[in-house]
């Protein structure tokens with residue numbers, strides 16, 4: 153496996169619980185950020201910061217005690233940024249069928265020791281699926297532009 157992807161595997165712990173008895177959304181967001189960070193640092197060989205997390209969709213709840221996999225893979229690189237697709241899957245450890253719980257795109261920027269954005273190695277898609285994911289990331293970037301322009305007015309108010 154290349155350093156363009158990685159998977160975290162662990163058990164959902166009682167300390168991850170929400171008020172409804174399943175895994176807390178905040179815990180899932182932390183796992184997403186951690187897996188994305190490890191993938192970005194592995195690809196760029198430098199410290200990285202999260203610049204954007206988009207469209208986190210919680211599809212199904214994760215049960216406490218479930219085996220969780222957080223799968224991260226680079227799907228697009230720019231000059232200093234890395235777009236990483238994250239998919240969270242879980243299953244009862246007694247069973248073999250995985251459920252897809254969450255999907256999102258997270259973007260990291262590589263930084264030097266002075267906190268300045270630095271360039272990252274170019275990731276080139278090779279398989280059909282990778283080409284499709286890269287085009288998906290580019291499409292999302294364009295769609296996001298409208299949302300960000302709309303939000304910018306509020307942020308700068």
Ligand SMILES: CC(C)(COP(=O)(O)OP(=O)(O)OC[C@H]1O[C@@H](n2cnc3c(N)ncnc32)[C@H](O)[C@@H]1OP(=O)(O)O)[C@@H](O)C(=O)NCCC(=O)NCCS
Pocket residue numbers: 200201202203204229230231232233234259261269300
């Ligand atoms: C990350 C940071 C250094 C970028 O600084 P900036 O002046 O906005 O830099 P730029 O506008 O040159 O953008 C840098 C890269 O981020 C990308 N980027 C910026 N905003 C983005 C967004 N909303 N979505 C996706 N990528 C974005 C740019 O496209 C650029 O990528 P490229 O070099 O591959 O083209 C700065 O925004 C920052 O420090 N943010 C806080 C990070 C942080 O604290 N994260 C949470 C804790 S880790």
